[in-house]
Amino acid sequence: MTNEIRAEDDIDAFVNRFRDPAQASGVPDLLPFLHNDHGNAERLIALHGEDLKFCHAFKKWLVVEKGLATPA
Secondary structure, three states: OHHHHHHHHHHHHHHHHOOOOOOOOOOOOOOOOOOOHHHHHHHHHHHHHHHEEEEOOOOEEEEEEOOEEEEO
16 A cells, blocks of 8 residues: 555656646646657656556556546
8 A cells, every 4th residue: 555655646746747837728748758658658647647547457547537537
């Protein structure tokens, strides 16, 4: 359980690095990310990091918005 809490804190810290408070839309700048699998993972975290959850039963990533989970 401790690892899960620490992992969520790490994701929050990572997501907050890419948030621009001056940007009204709240969407982070995705252009600086690399154009490979690593960059894709960083973009996914930057966009949905706070609401991104892995469902072990379905073996899929889900985005939770307003209490409703949808596949990422």
